[in-house]
Amino acid sequence: MWQEVAEVVARSLLISGTATMLAAFWSIPVAMILTAKESEFRRVLLDLTNTLVAIPTVLVGLVLYLLLSRSGPLGFLGILYTPTSIVIGEAVLITPLIVSLSASVLRETRAGIWEMAVSIGATERQALVTMVTESLPRLMSVILIGFNRAIGELGVALMLGGNIKGLTRVMTTAIALEVSKGEFEFALALGGVLLFVTFLVTAIVRKVGKTA
Amino acid sequence: MRIRRVFVALTVAVVVSILFLSIYQTGQHENILRVTTTTSLYNTGLLDKLAEEFKQMHPDVSVQFIAIGSGEALRRAAQGDADMVLSHAPNLEKRYLDDGTLKPGKIFAYNYFIIVGPSDDPANVTGMSPIEAMAAIYTAGERGRAIFVSRADNSGTHNRELMLWSLASVNPSGKTWYLELGADMALTLMVANEKKAYTLSDVGTYLKFSDKLGELKPLVERGDALINIYSVYVVNPVKVPGVNEKLAEVFMRFITSEEGQKIIENYGIDEFGKPLFNAARGDPTGELKNVWESMAKLG
Numbered sequence: 080m081w082q083e084v085a086e087v088v089a090r091s092l093l094i095s096g097t098a099t100m101l102a103a104f105w106s107i108p109v110a111m112i113l114t115a116k117e118s119e120f121r122r123v124l125l126d127l128t129n130t131l132v133a134i135p136t137v138l139v140g141l142v143l144y145l146l147l148s149r150s151g152p153l154g155f156l157g158i159l160y161t162p163t164s165i166v167i168g169e170a171v172l173i174t175p176l177i178v179s180l181s182a183s184v185l186r187e188t189r190a191g192i193w194e195m196a197v198s199i200g201a202t203e204r205q206a207l208v209t210m211v212t213e214s215l216p217r218l219m220s221v222i223l224i225g226f227n228r229a230i231g232e233l234g235v236a237l238m239l240g241g242n243i244k245g246l247t248r249v250m251t252t253a254i255a256l257e258v259s260k261g262e263f264e265f266a267l268a269l270g271g272v273l274l275f276v277t278f279l280v281t282a283i284v285r286k287v288g289k290t291a
Numbered sequence: 292m293r294i295r296r297v298f299v300a301l302t303v304a305v306v307v308s309i310l311f312l313s314i315y316q317t318g319q320h321e322n323i324l325r326v327t328t329t330t331s332l333y334n335t336g337l338l339d340k341l342a343e344e345f346k347q348m349h350p351d352v353s354v355q356f357i358a359i360g361s362g363e364a365l366r367r368a369a370q371g372d373a374d375m376v377l378s379h380a381p382n383l384e385k386r387y388l389d390d391g392t393l394k395p396g397k398i399f400a401y402n403y404f405i406i407v408g409p410s411d412d413p414a415n416v417t418g419m420s421p422i423e424a425m426a427a428i429y430t431a432g433e434r435g436r437a438i439f440v441s442r443a444d445n446s447g448t449h450n451r452e453l454m455l456w457s458l459a460s461v462n463p464s465g466k467t468w469y470l471e472l473g474a475d476m477a478l479t480l481m482v483a484n485e486k487k488a489y490t491l492s493d494v495g496t497y498l499k500f501s502d503k504l505g506e507l508k509p510l511v512e513r514g515d516a517l518i519n520i521y522s523v524y525v526v527n528p529v530k531v532p533g534v535n536e537k538l539a540e541v542f543m544r545f546i547t548s549e550e551g552q553k554i555i556e557n558y559g560i561d562e563f564g565k566p567l568f569n570a571a572r573g574d575p576t577g578e579l580k581n582v583w584e585s586m587a588k589l590g
Contacts, residue, residue, distance in 0.1 A: 097308040104305055149371030149533050159372055160325065160355065162312050241357035244339065256358075259477040260334045261499045 084253075084269065088276055091249040094162050095230035098169035102229075103222045106174050110181035111211070114189060125182055131175035139172045140238025147239065160241045165249070168235035173225040180221040188214045219288045227277055250276075322352045324538045327367050328377040329447055330475060331493040332521060333358035335567055337558045338377075344554060345545050352538060360475075362445035368392065368526045374535040375542065376524045379493075380447035382454070384522060385587035392531060396524035398579050399546050400555050400568040404451055404519050405497060406511040407480070407504075408489035413437050416489075421514040425459040428489050432468035438488035439463060442479050443471035447519075452491045454589050455516060480504055493519060495559070495567045518582050521568070523547070547573070 113121050113128075145151050147159040158164045188210050196206035211218075233251040240247030242256060250273045257266035332338055333356055342354040357364075357373065361380040368376045369392045376393065378384055387393045406416065406424050414431035416424035431437035441463075442449040456463055463469040470488070472479055476496040483490040484504045497509065511517070523543050528534040545551050552570035559567035574580055 093308065093312070097305065097312065100301055100305045100308070104301060148367075150531075151370075154371065160357065163309075166309075166312065241355070243355040243357065246353075246355060256334070259330065259475050261477060261496075261503065263503075 084272065086245075087248055087250060087253050088272060090162065090247075091230055091251075091273075092276065092280070094165050094236075094249060095169060095226060098166045098229045099173065099222060099226040101166065101170040102173045102177050102225055106177035106225075107181050107218060110178045110185055111207075113178070114182050114185045115207075125179070128175045128179045128182070132179055134172070134175070136172060136232045136234030137238060138234075139168060140235040143168050143171065143235070144238050159239065160243060160247060162240070162247055164239040165236050165247060168239045169229040169232065172232060172235055173228050176228055177221055177225045180224065181218055184214050184217045184221060185210065188217075216288060219284065223281055223284055226280065230277055231273070322349075322535075322538060324352060324354045324375065324535060324542055325357065325373045326354065326375045326377060326542075327357045327359060327364035327373040329361045329364060329379050329521075330358045331379065331448065331495055332377055334477075335495040335499070335559065337555065337568070340558060341546060341551060341554055344550070345542060348545075349541070352541075354542065360444050360446035361450070362447075365392075368524075369531065371526075371531045371533055374526055375539040376526065377521065378447060378524070379519055379521045380450045381520065381522075381583045381586040382450055382589060383445075383447075384524070387524075391527055391529070393524040394527045396522045397543065397547050398520055398522050398571045398574050398583060399552070400521040400571055401579060402494050402519050402568050403512055403514075404448065404491055404517040405494055405509045406489065406517075407483065407492055407497060407507045408437075408510050409487040409506055410508045412508075412510060414489065417510050419511060421455060421511055421516040422459045424511045425455045426461060429456075429459065429461040429463060432463065432466060435468070438468050438470065438486050440470045440472060440479055440483045440486065440488045440490045442476065442491075443473045444475070446476075448476060448491060448493055451517075451519070451586075454586065455491070457589070458516060480507070483507060498559075498563050498567065515582060518579070520579055520583050520586075521571075522583070547571075 113125055143164070144159070146153045147156065147164055148154055149159070192210050192213050193206050196209050201209065231251065233255055236247070236249050236252050237255065240249065240252065242248050242252040250269060254266050254269045254273070257269060328338060338356050342356070345354060346352065357367070359367070361378040362383060364376050364378055365383055365387050367373055369387060384393070388395065406421065408414070408416065414427045414437045416427050419427060428437050428439055432439060441452060470482070472482060474482070476492060477500060479490055480492055480497065480500050481503070484506045487506050523546055525536060525539040525543060526534045528536045552572055555568050556566055556570040559565065571579055
């Protein structure tokens with residue numbers, strides 16, 4: 080049984096890790112664009128992003144399910160009920176969160192660094208690079224928060240993955256299943272494992288981030 | 292430059308993990324049979340057991356169960372996302388049979404729903420027929436002496452509960468003593484226990500949870516209106532393209548074969564001292580089919 084638990088943990092880490100990197104990949108550039116200049120339009124976009132942070136996971140799951148379903152427009156990809164579909168769903172889910180938090184990090188650094196860099200004669204490009212470099216450690220924490228949201232969510236994994244044993248069963252769907260089977264003690268133990276693993280990842284990333 | 296390095300590292304990491312995932316999946320891409328199923332079957336562990344035995348005969352086949360309520364299970368099959376459906380909601384099944392989504396199926400197992408309630412039984416339903424019991428709960432509810440907790444999630448159990456109310460010619464919808472949860476059987480039983488309320492349950496989930504349900508007792512356990520019929524359907528490839536019809540039929544034959552039926556009627560003896568399901572064995576008297584028909588009509 081514990082071998083199955085180990086598999087589920089590894090699968091969760093792989094799926095949520097990939098989803099987080101994917102989300103960071105497009106979210107941070109978007110955050111840079113949104114904070115590069117002050118304008119009413121960009122502020123509205125940011126408000127919208129902040130709103131989307133509150134989107135229910137099961138709603139993201141449902142929308143993507145209808146897209147990826149065999150009868151949906153992306154059905155030909157045949158990725159519903161596979162780990163890939165959970166990766167995509169979680170990446171979409173945490174995008175607003177990462178954009179929103181990165182934007183506030185970048186905006187703060189910008190206030191301090193941008194003006195200074197420009198005033199000592201840096202080009203706009205150099206100033207931008209300096210700004211992002213200075214923000215890196217805090218952006219790293221933002222990405223970690225995104226990862227934690229991804230690994231702890233249930234709605235997307237259940238809807239898109241289907242909680243299939245040995246293929247798409249992840250920590251959260253396994254916990255939900257044990258609860259509905261009445262195995263509360265085992266569900267609690269799994270919950271403990273989930274939090275412990277998340278804690279480990281957080282600690283390791285912080286350590287690595289410091290030395291890099 | 293530091294940013295570029297981070298960016299390159301990120302790109303490489305994303306590409307590698309996506310490659311890894313796609314390799315991991317293609318390994319499983321041969322001969323997949325996708326089955327959407329009612330949770331009341333899956334959560335007992337019976338289906339994993341059947342799949343395990345099936346795999347010994349067909350090692351190249353991967354049977355994947357997606358356990359959801361019967362309503363959602365049928366809907367997802369209609370969307371084209373399952374090859375096979377296991378369901379226990381005749382009235383819903385009828386709809387999908389009529390519109391051609393499902394090919395005519397087979398009844399493979401049955402057991403009984405049970406009406407559970409507080410041990411002191413304020414509505415006095417013990418010993419009554421299921422329909423009398425529902426009427427008595429209604430009357431007691433109106434007098435403020437009983438609470439009923441409903442799944443309210445369009446599952447097979449929920450559909451049966453609605454049918455029982457309508458057979459008793461009462462409509463509890465909107466009453467203050469009638470709590471509509473929108474929850475699975477497990478949670479519904481827990482709520483009924485906390486509130487000392489009546490509810491309708493499948494027998495498997497109730498037995499699994501009975502050690503946590505100190506306030507509750509099964510009160511009505513028999514009666515035609517409580518027969519819980521499990522049917523298996525292959526999705527119709529003419530109506531829903533892409534269905535793995537061949538494999539679905541092989542698995543259906545296995546479930547209804549002597550070997551499959553033996554597994555079904557013995558399942559649960561180790562854990563509960565009695566079996567959770569009765570095998571239908573082809574329904575020789577046609578009685579199950581009759582009950583199924585009359586329920587499908589009522590929906």
